[in-house]
Amino acid sequence: MSEESPTLRIDFLLDTEYQYAVGQYGMRFFTGLRDHARFMGVRCPECGRVYIPPRPVCGICYRELQEWIEVGPEGTIVGWTVVRIPFIDPMTGEQRPVPYGFALIRLDGASTSLYHFLDEADERKIRVGQRVRAIFREKREGSLRDVLYFHLLEG
Amino acid sequence: MRRVAIIGAAQTRFEARKASLAYNELVYGVVRELLDRTGISMREIESMVTASQDAYDGKTISSMAINEVVGAYLKSEAKVAADGLQALLYGAARILSGEFDLTLVVAHCKESEGQPSAITGLMFDPFLQRPLGLEELIAAALQARRYCRRRGVRPEDVAFVAAKAHCQALKNPYAQRAGAFTVEDVLASPILADPIHELEAAPRSDGACAVLLASEWRACQLTDRPVYIVGIGNCTDAYWTERDLAEARALQEAARRAYAMAGISDPAREIDVVELSARYAHEELMAIEALGLHTSPVEFITQDRAPFINPSGGPLCGNPPTVSGLVRVVEAYWQLRGEAGERQVLGARTALAHGAGGICGQNQTVVILRRA
Numbered sequence: 001m002s003e004e005s006p007t008l009r010i011d012f013l014l015d016t017e018y019q020y021a022v023g024q025y026g027m028r029f030f031t032g033l034r035d036h037a038r039f040m041g042v043r044c045p046e047c048g049r050v051y052i053p054p055r056p057v058c059g060i061c062y063r064e065l066q067e068w069i070e071v072g073p074e075g076t077i078v079g080w081t082v083v084r085i086p087f088i089d090p091m092t093g094e095q096r097p098v099p100y101g102f103a104l105i106r107l108d109g110a111s112t113s114l115y116h117f118l119d120e121a122d123e124r125k126i127r128v129g130q131r132v133r134a135i136f137r138e139k140r141e142g143s144l145r146d147v148l149y150f151h152l153l154e155g
Numbered sequence: 156m157r158r159v160a161i162i163g164a165a166q167t168r169f170e171a172r173k174a175s176l177a178y179n180e181l182v183y184g185v186v187r188e189l190l191d192r193t194g195i196s197m198r199e200i201e202s203m204v205t206a207s208q209d210a211y212d213g214k215t216i217s218s219m220a221i222n223e224v225v226g227a228y229l230k231s232e233a234k235v236a237a238d239g240l241q242a243l244l245y246g247a248a249r250i251l252s253g254e255f256d257l258t259l260v261v262a263h264c265k266e267s268e269g270q271p272s273a274i275t276g277l278m279f280d281p282f283l284q285r286p287l288g289l290e291e292l293i294a295a296a297l298q299a300r301r302y303c304r305r306r307g308v309r310p311e312d313v314a315f316v317a318a319k320a321h322c323q324a325l326k327n328p329y330a331q332r333a334g335a336f337t338v339e340d341v342l343a344s345p346i347l348a349d350p351i352h353e354l355e356a357a358p359r360s361d362g363a364c365a366v367l368l369a370s371e372w373r374a375c376q377l378t379d380r381p382v383y384i385v386g387i388g389n390c391t392d393a394y395w396t397e398r399d400l401a402e403a404r405a406l407q408e409a410a411r412r413a414y415a416m417a418g419i420s421d422p423a424r425e426i427d428v429v430e431l432s433a434r435y436a437h438e439e440l441m442a443i444e445a446l447g448l449h450t451s452p453v454e455f456i457t458q459d460r461a462p463f464i465n466p467s468g469g470p471l472c473g474n475p476p477t478v479s480g481l482v483r484v485v486e487a488y489w490q491l492r493g494e495a496g497e498r499q500v501l502g503a504r505t506a507l508a509h510g511a512g513g514i515c516g517q518n519q520t521v522v523i524l525r526r527a
Contacts, residue, residue, distance in 0.1 A: 010282055016273045018213035021265070023177025056183040059223030062197040064187075 025054040028068065034142035039072040039134070041110050049111040072107035073134040074153070079104040080118065080126050091145050105132055105150055117149040125152065159247040160374035160381035161524065163193035163367035164485040169331040169473025172267040173361040178212065182263045183224035185363040193367060195257075195377060197226040200367070202255040206235045206242035206262035206477045210274045225261050238432070239364070239481025240510025240520045246368045247384055256373040262482075263363035264475035271359055278514055280394075291434075291514065292356060296348035298400040298515045299437040303350065305401040308440060310350060312453045314341035316436040317355045317471055319456065324468025326497040331473030332358050355436035357474035364482040382491045385505075386417030386523030395514040403445035406511075406519040410446045413507075413521040423448045426462045426523070427503040428490045430483035432511045434470045442509060446521070462507070466490065466498040480510020480520060491526040 022030055025042070029052075032040040041050045042065035044058035052071055057064055080103040089096045101118030103126070119135070120126055132150040140146035165188040167173075173181060190197060203225050207217040214220055218234035225232070231249075235242040239262030246260040275291035303313065318341050324333035334340075336354060344353040374381040390412070392398050392405035410422070419425045429448070433439035440452040448462065449455035456464070467486045470479055487506035489495040503526075510520040 010286065012281055012285060014273070014277075016270050018269050020213070020268055021174055021177050023180045024175060025180065026177055055223065056180050057187075057224055059226075059228040062226050 025056060029054050030142040032070075033136075033144075033146040034140045037073070037136040037140065037146070038070050039107055039110075039114075041069055041071045041107075043067040043069050050109055052107060052110045052112055052114060069109065071109035073136075075105040075107040075110070075114075075132055075134075075150070077103045077126070077128055077130045077132060078106050078113055079128065082121050082123050082126070091143075101126060103132070103150065116144075116147060119149045119151050157251050157253070158371040159250045159384045160369045160371055161366055161384065161484070161488050162369045162374050162378045162381055163189050163195065164365065164488040165189035165192060166329055166364035166482050166485045167362045168329045169360045169362040169475060171331060171359060171361070173265065174267075178263060178265050178268075179221050179224045181265065181361070181363050182221045182261060185263075185365045186225055186259070186261060189259075189365045189367060193377070195367065200226060200230075200257045200259050202230060202246075202249055202258045203227045203232040204235060204242045204246040204249065204258060204260050205232065206237065206239040206260075206481060207264065208236050208477055210277055211264050211266060211269055211476060213269055221261075221263065225259060231255070237477075237518070238479060238510040238512040238520065239477050240432075240483065240508065240522060241389070241480070241512070241518075243366060243368075243481055243484055243522065244387060244389060244520065246366075247387065250368055250370050256370040258368045259365060260368060260481065261363065261365045262478040264477045265361040266359045266475060267361050284396075292351065293348050294395055294514050295356070295435045295438075296351045298395075299350055299435060301399075302401045302437055302441055306440075308437070308453060310342060311338050312456075313350070313355060313436045313440070314338045314352070316433075316439045316456060317341045317352070320436070320439075320465060320468050320471040321354065323466055323498065324472035327467045327472065328496070329473065330468050331360055333468060333472055351435060354471070357434040357470040360473045360475040362473065362475040362478050362482075364478050364485050366481060366484055366488070380492055380527065382488050382524050382526050384522060385525045386413035386415075386419065386521070388412030388414075388416070388521045389519070391513075391518045393517075395517060400515055403441045403516065403519070406442060406445040406509075406516065406521070407447075409519040409521045413523050414447075417505075417523040417525070419505075419523065422446060422507070423460075423462065426505050426507050428466060428487060428500050428506040429462050429464050429509070430467060430486050430506065431465055431469055431509045432479050432483060433465075434474055434479070434511075436471065438511075438516065439464065439469070446507070446509075463500045466495065466500055480508070480512075483508035483510060484522065484524070487524050491524060
């Protein structure tokens with residue numbers, strides 16, 4: 001077939017909704033954010049790793065996790081990027097203003113990383129190993145939106 | 156030839172909505188129960204096969220969200236995005252390869268979290284079928300109509316299947332829907348898509364189940380009552396609009412292969428318990444015929460003959476998609492071990508577990524289990 005020949009296409013709109021149960025561990029994590037502006041993790045009784053988000057079992061030791069522990073709100077950048085492609089914000093449905101900074105953050109006391117925004121989009125000012133602090137919303141609802149972004153600390 | 160044994164099984168209760176559990180918690184619960192029941196530690200289990208579907212989980216590569224709760228960190232895990240009984244076949248192949256001695260097979264689904272009509276609609280051809288709006292139930296109604304007409308099956312006969320299933324489920328603590336329903340009750344339930352009534356269709360369900368497979372020598376170390384997989388058959392038919400929906404050729408062929416492997420020549424005499432994945436009541440009648448249990452399925456069900464069909468109540472009493480075929484094995488395992496509680500079929504020695512997938516059962520699996 002020649003490339004110039006007109007082609008037909010079938011359009012199909014898939015507009016589907018999911019309602020994920022956050023679960024018992026998720027309830028404790030998200031209500032911690034909402035009610036106390038606190039990140040709650042769980043510690044493995046065997047290897048001592050602290051998991052955030054909290055979960056029922058340590059993947060490495062397969063021990064049930066029941067010891068709750070607060071982590072953060074300060075932490076360290078383990079990886080970062082500045083995004084310059086247009087991106088629809090799934091929490092608002094609107095296009096996010098570019099550029100914006102994104103980082104993987106190891107909260108103090110945690111063994112796993114949290115992915116969130118930075119309040120800085122200048123590549124010259126961000127570095128791996130830099131200290132950051134979570135900035136919470138005044139009115140919180142029990143979701144990741146309760147954290148506005150992480151603020152770069154001096155030094 | 157090497158043999159594959161089942162040495163543990165667990166399932167959750169089936170419910171319309173497990174609102175308090177995230178799906179990793181749902182899966183952890185059932186794996187934990189299996190480990191507690193068998194006394195086997197996760198460290199000993201070398202490989203995992205999981206069954207889940209991205210569209211239901213609302214997440215691609217859905218198995219990666221449950222890898223830690225199935226104990227798969229730094230182990231070999233593979234996912235089957237199809238009926239859970241196919242995951243069992245995959246797990247059995249892993250044991251037969253000689254590479255692994257213990258393989259965990261887990262299936263989960265939370266139908267309550269997505270929109271099941273939209274999700275089952277994605278099974279259909281996007282050019283000629285999906286634009287009209289179609290879901291699994293509608294295809295099943297077209298099949299029920301054709302099958303009943305061809306075989307002279309009356310609405311009361313199909314309703315009897317549903318009534319019987321719900322009565323049997325009264326003895327199953329894991330059932331989502333049970334009741335001492337009569338044929339009249341079934342026929343008085345709302346019509347979903349004519350001729351299928353609400354009580355003749357599997358409900359939407361959340362749930363999970365798990366099965367532990369072992370090589371024969373490992374099974375003998377870990378239990379004195381293993382159950383062996385002695386026959387396996389799997390077969391795929393043509394797309395639903397390209398075959399006679401009144402026939403179940405793929406199931407006939409899957410059964411033929413499984414019977415040949417198990418050395419079964421007279422299934423009605425040699426099998427004690429049958430667990431069928433009949434998600435619609437008419438499918439149970441079709442399966443009785445295709446499995447060679449009786450030439451007149453209506454006569455069979457009304458005469459209370461052996462083998463016993465769906466002591467659990469079957470999918471009409473709770474049916475998380477994907478979990479459906481694997482939980483048939485869980486029930487069969489308990490029956491063969493004499494651990495099926497009030498629904499125990501006395502002296503059960505050989506069981507058949509059936510799984511189906513695709514539109515109007517395009518893909519069919521039959522597994523024969525026997526206690527040592």
